[in-house]
Amino acid sequence: MKLLVILIQIILIFPFTLNAQIAQFRGPERNGKFPDTNLLKEWPENGPELLLEVDSLGKGYSSVIANDEAIFVTGMIDTMDYLSCIGYNGHIKWQIAYGESWKKSFPNSRCSPTIDGNRVYVTSGIGELACINAENGEIFWKRNVDKDYSANWHVWGVSESPLIVDDMVICCPSGDQVSIVALDKMTGKEKWKSKPIGGKRAYSSPTLYEYNNTRYILANTANELMAINPDDGEIIWRYNYFNAGNYIRRPNLVFTNTPLWKEDQVFLSKGYNFPSVMLKIDQHKKSVSEKFKNDTLDNHHHGLVEVDNYIYASNWDGNRNGKWVCMNWHTGEIKYEHEWKNKGSIIYADGMLYCYEEKNGFIGLVKANPDEFELVSSFQFTKGDGPHWSHPYIYNGKLFLRRGNVMQVYNIAKGN
Numbered sequence: 001m002k003l004l005v006i007l008i009q010i011i012l013i014f015p016f017t018l019n020a021q022i023a024q025f026r027g028p029e030r031n032g033k034f035p036d037t038n039l040l041k042e043w044p045e046n047g048p049e050l051l052l053e054v055d056s057l058g059k060g061y062s063s064v065i066a067n068d069e070a071i072f073v074t075g076m077i078d079t080m081d082y083l084s085c086i087g088y089n090g091h092i093k094w095q096i097a098y099g100e101s102w103k104k105s106f107p108n109s110r111c112s113p114t115i116d117g118n119r120v121y122v123t124s125g126i127g128e129l130a131c132i133n134a135e136n137g138e139i140f141w142k143r144n145v146d147k148d149y150s151a152n153w154h155v156w157g158v159s160e161s162p163l164i165v166d167d168m169v170i171c172c173p174s175g176d177q178v179s180i181v182a183l184d185k186m187t188g189k190e191k192w193k194s195k196p197i198g199g200k201r202a203y204s205s206p207t208l209y210e211y212n213n214t215r216y217i218l219a220n221t222a223n224e225l226m227a228i229n230p231d232d233g234e235i236i237w238r239y240n241y242f243n244a245g246n247y248i249r250r251p252n253l254v255f256t257n258t259p260l261w262k263e264d265q266v267f268l269s270k271g272y273n274f275p276s277v278m279l280k281i282d283q284h285k286k287s288v289s290e291k292f293k294n295d296t297l298d299n300h301h302h303g304l305v306e307v308d309n310y311i312y313a314s315n316w317d318g319n320r321n322g323k324w325v326c327m328n329w330h331t332g333e334i335k336y337e338h339e340w341k342n343k344g345s346i347i348y349a350d351g352m353l354y355c356y357e358e359k360n361g362f363i364g365l366v367k368a369n370p371d372e373f374e375l376v377s378s379f380q381f382t383k384g385d386g387p388h389w390s391h392p393y394i395y396n397g398k399l400f401l402r403r404g405n406v407m408q409v410y411n412i413a414k415g416n
Contacts, residue, residue, distance in 0.1 A: 032305035047379025060109035064400035094137035099124025102157030110159035192233035202255035256301035271300035314343035338373035
């Protein structure tokens, strides 16, 4: 009888585990790398096949996030942030307001949804964290995290995408009370909070570091990177990025990129001619030191990817200009600095880079070749309005793009 009970429990749990895979900003590990294979290595002259185009999503810079059941995207309508659920037939299944938008400098929704099973987690522009039923848009629970923990905002409000770790949702309302907070993902109740280290809220999103039997939550304030024990919120080590360069001339610089990590190294970059930094974690995993700095690869807010020990990204030549760069992960050697259209977002899948330049909306299919920027195909995304700041997303052989209130979905899989 006891064995029968155990078997029934396994049967009940197993389907839930399959359906509970997390879909989130910049892919499964938030590093811009997507697991899809058997993708096109060259596109037709006018781009890959357009499967869907949907508007009326609200204004936003956030990414489209998808799973097997539906497509989710946030957008600002009037003064509120909305979450839209879209079927693969292109119809909006539901649309729900979940919090107040950031309405000052550079408004519009910035949070990309995080999908965990039948729940979607989103944060509004003023720090309202909501857990929403993926089936019907019902709000399971909601908390104004930034108000509850007295977050210290920077010039552009909140741009964070929530992180799910085990049974927790992680958010970073940095201020005088806390640095990072873990809430029960089912109820919204506090599980732990990290001590305050000062500084304002960053614009980047936290990520989970897992290597050699060690797990950290890597999270930022405006000036500092922290490695946090996910079990209790203890800050294991800190690195003050503020001290890495000349901050006096640019007092408003803050973290905008999720830290990029591989094995015992962590890479940081934030544009504006501020040096990027490679950090090395010590053998005891209790501290970090600077391995090297680099003045060429100063990525603005478009994300970076590491492929076969090389970092690919765009850099900053001004708020409206930048080039495409490849750098050796281990040494910091610049392999190339190439001018193509403009700076922009970058992701990777199946041997290819997808470069989405921010000014005119050209999407380039580029071989991940450290010796040259090898552009294979490109097309232009012309719909919507505003800058092309949304990071692309790939799921199940489809490329998801967003500009303003318009989303497009392309078929990039080989065959049908």
